[in-house]
Amino acid sequence: MTLDFSRNLDYFWALLPEIVLSVWAMVVLVAGVSGRHRPGQRTDSEGDPDFGQGATLGWLALAGILVAGFFNGWLYGVTEVGHTSMIAVDHFRLFANWIFLLAGALAILISFSYVYRQRLQVGEFYGLILLAITGMMFMAAARDLIVIFLGLEVMSISVYALTAFNRRDRKSGEAGLKYFLLGAFSTGFLLYGIALVYGATGSTNVVAIGASVANGTARTGLLTVGIALLTIGFAFKVSAVPFHMWTPDVYEGAPAPVTAFMSAAVKAAAFVAFLRVFLVGFDAATTYDIWYPIMWWLAAITMVVANLIALVQSNVKRMLAYSSIAHAGYLLVALTAANATAAAGMLFYLLVYTLMNIGAFAVVIAVSHQSEERLQIEDYAGFGWSNPLLGVLLTIFLLSLAGFPGTGGFMGKIYLLQGAADSGLWVLSVILVLSTMVSYWYYLRVAWFMWMREPVSEGQHDLVTAPLPMRLALVASVALILYMGIFPSSALGFAQASVHGLGSLGGGLLGLRP
Amino acid sequence: MNAILTAIGYQSWILHALIWLPVLGMGLVLWVEEERAKTVAFWWSLGVFVLSLGLWWVFDPNSGAMQLQTSAPWIPAWGINYSLGVDGISLFMVLLTTFTSVAAILGSFNYVKQRQRAFYALMLMLEAAVVGVFCATDLFLFYVFFELSLVPMYFIVGIWGGERRIYAAIKFFLFTALGSLLMLVGILYLFFKAKALLGVPTFAYADLLQVPLTLHEQIWLFSAFALAFAVKVPIFPLHTWLPDAHVEAPTPGSVVLAAVLLKMGTYGFFRFVLPLFPGAAMQPTVVTVMLTLGIAGIIYTAWVAAVQPDAKKLVAYTSVAHMGFVVIGVFALTVNGLQGGLMVMISHGLSTGALFLLLGMMYERRHTRLIDAFGGIGRVTPWFATAFVITALASIGLPGTSGFVGEFLALLGTFETHKIMAGFAATGVIFAAYYMLPMVQKVFYNPLDKPESRAMKDLSHREIAILAPMVALMILIGWYPTPILRRMEPSVRAVIERVESATPAATATSEPSTAPAPNPTTDLAEAREPSAARRSPGEAVDASPGTRDHGAHDAAHPMTRTTS
Structure with missing residues (x-):
């Protein structure tokens, strides 16, 4: 099927996954209010608890993700006329969509018992997750700054609400408010940046901006300020240092499945949009010279600072928050490199990161009894020997986050380093590996508490359970991580092919810099 | 003897077997019950050692080239091959590894009383990784094995070690990781140069040897590689992790650490530092x-x-x-x-x-x-x-x-x-x-x-x-x-x-x-x-x-x- 966007109806086809998902979100929402069972009323004493209505809605939401995934796959058979429309139908977007859908599916799977035990409003919870994914998919699809803004807002507002979702928990409310205020502030920067870029180039379309920049009709002064403001807006969303202040508090306060979801998916969405705007819109050599040093320093400072602060964290959720900031730093290296390898590396890394980060959070949720207790690192003492399977899984996730051979995290890091090498960013590469080395300490610290310390008290870990949906998510993510670590070829090829659509725009994406 | 070995196709599978049999044994050890783990591990490692002895005969002593080479594409997009080979330098390291593994496993029968399955599984994993280090003829593969050998040793020292075992384990891990990560950048630099020179991505040792490097580049790369191996050897000012690791490690851990892990460092000088950067080495x-x-x-x-x-x-x-x-x-x-x-x-x-x-x-x-x-x-x-x-x-x-x-x-x-x-x-x-x-x-x-x-x-x-x-x-x-x-x-x-x-x-x-x-x-x-x-x-x-x-x-x- 060929889409010609001069016919308005064709936008419908191009946005089919988004439309399906947003409608599905409404359905889940309505089903949540109209259901007769209140969540948490039914319990089975034997075996896995029956999650009551929560389970029904959870599987319903998962079905929605499946359907959206089906249409996402269908879009592979679709070609668009021209490459300048508001909505892109390229493989780059579709790859990013897979990441969001995967993150959403895993987040829903690991939240079944959490939502049940915390007696959260299931309908709203899953509905908001679906809505957030819709927003992310808009961001990945957008070739227009305004659409990016819309997607960003849909995503952000859903995630603000999700962060504050546990209204019995004051920390959750505090985190939500903090996230909302700072998020709104940063959106202001982004919006003003969009306005200035529009003023400088006369368009909000990324491709038109790129053309205007390339033929020199853009006003440099205005454009420079616009780029700087856009960078701040995006840097906030990907939580790059020094715009990361909100991250640890929000990640710590938010319900754990939400933290898992947003640390992976929100970051991925922001990075995908970031990449498209900067590599398609601001790809001319003169513009690259403007943002290259900014990005270089952002990447370097983020990697170093985040890893150093993560060293001293004793709360596991907070440690993972700083770790996620550090990973944003690694991904910024790819953005700085600004070539096809780096772009593909970023996609690959985002995919792996989603898997390993949500996997690690899943075990954290299990250890904390599907609530917000037992989050200190001491609570992991001897955990590995009392729950060997979960222990081994968490060890694999941590090794992958640390970038150890045999795991997807290692291949991802190699991919990022290759991208950096292609642009000759050797100093940044060395900073990357040195900060990785620092990160070994805090990832391994969890491993040593798990395996090398004795439990503080007998039966300390007896109540740790991983219900069936969570086991599914764990097995899926660990299998994919090992598969991508040992036989990465197919995933690498997939990522590489997905970037082609981006490169065919005629921008200077390839060989931008010697 | 040679005829018998050739008849069973020994040359074609032995290097794969030396790496993957211990991995298989690892699964087996984890599967059997706790009391039998040590016996299984011992006989398994002994079998691997006996198999490895055949290398002595099939190895051609008059050739200085890589022998018994096998290669299979692993990650074609990056030119990474799963390629193995031995020469006069690595042959004895491989034999030493298989021999020491048997001795260390037999020597830990009385020492390791708890969590035996995990222990012997890690010992076998270590053996596989170290043999891989000595046999790899692809720099990427080498790096993977080099890093992988850290993980089992980290856990062996950290779980079964003495009083200050965690300190020793983490110190061992961080010291060696520091060097090897910088070497990774060096390997990628070589890879990048080779890609520019040959037009195809490759991590193969033989290809990377062809890359002409200026003296300036050689000095930098030499430093990166030499640091990685110097920590492992360990060379004088970088040796402080070694006494800690040795004292805290359980006996079999010390044995393997001394007998083969340190050799990975010196082996690196023979195999990589001198041939790849002769200008700097001279x-x-x-x-x-x-x-x-x-x-x-x-x-x-x-x-x-x-x-x-x-x-x-x-x-x-x-x-x-x-x-x-x-x-x-x-x-x-x-x-x-x-x-x-x-x-x-x-x-x-x-x-x-x-x-x-x-x-x-x-x-x-x-x-x-x-x-x-x-x-x-x-x-x-x-x-x-x-x-x-x-x-x-x-x-x-x-x-x-x-x-x-x-x-x-x-x-x-x-x-x-x-x-x-x-x-x-x-x-x-x-x-x-x-x-x-x-x-x-x-x-x-x-x-x-x-x-x-x-x-x-x-x-x-x-x-x-x-x-x-x-x-x-x-x-x-x-x-x-x-x-x-x-x-x-x-x-x-x-x-x-x-x-x-x-x-x-x-x-x-x-x-x-x-x-x-x-x-x-x-x-x-x-x-x-x-x-x-x-x-x-x-x-x-x-x-x-x-x-x-x-x-x-x-x-x-x-x-x-x-x-x-």
């Missing part, structure tokens, strides 16, 4: 610095070892001293020096491995490692004392033991190019006697005044079974090293030729001592000299019954005669 400053560090390691750690009250720590420090001999052997940049370095690696693997086993047995009996706590147990444990003394003498480098061959050749090689340096290094042999012999005396030959020591049991049959082959090999190699030297020589010579041919500019400006290229023929004669002089006694030992490599030497004899 720089007089670099050579001087490396030799100085090697000698500093030998002398400094000898003095530190001499005052250690803890026998295990003493032996740990001697490891650094021995590795110092390897370093000077390597950076003497002569055939003798390199061969001596390799021989020290083998000998150190045997003698220090055995020493750690013996110390472990002492600890199991008395629960202390303090030298002064024993007081003359030689009277009640004669077999123990015999094994210990022979091992200690091999460690010192007494003529007639394996330690002598290596240290002599390393010193000889150094003397050819750096006479004064060799003089300083030679004092290390004296110091070795200075720290080792008092320890032997205090433990075995002082008056037996400690009541606990009177009740000490002598070696059990199992312990004799572990130690006898090691002791026999130490003596055998000491009297008759030729079969080993002969197999090493072509590969070592290839390394030297590569270093010398690649850098006419560097040699022209170097200091006088390195300028005259050693004459190959006299070189060869000198290399043979120590072994040739002892040929007849060697045969006498060889003819005695009960030595492990009996058949091997019989097979090797006629060929040795014809070539020399």
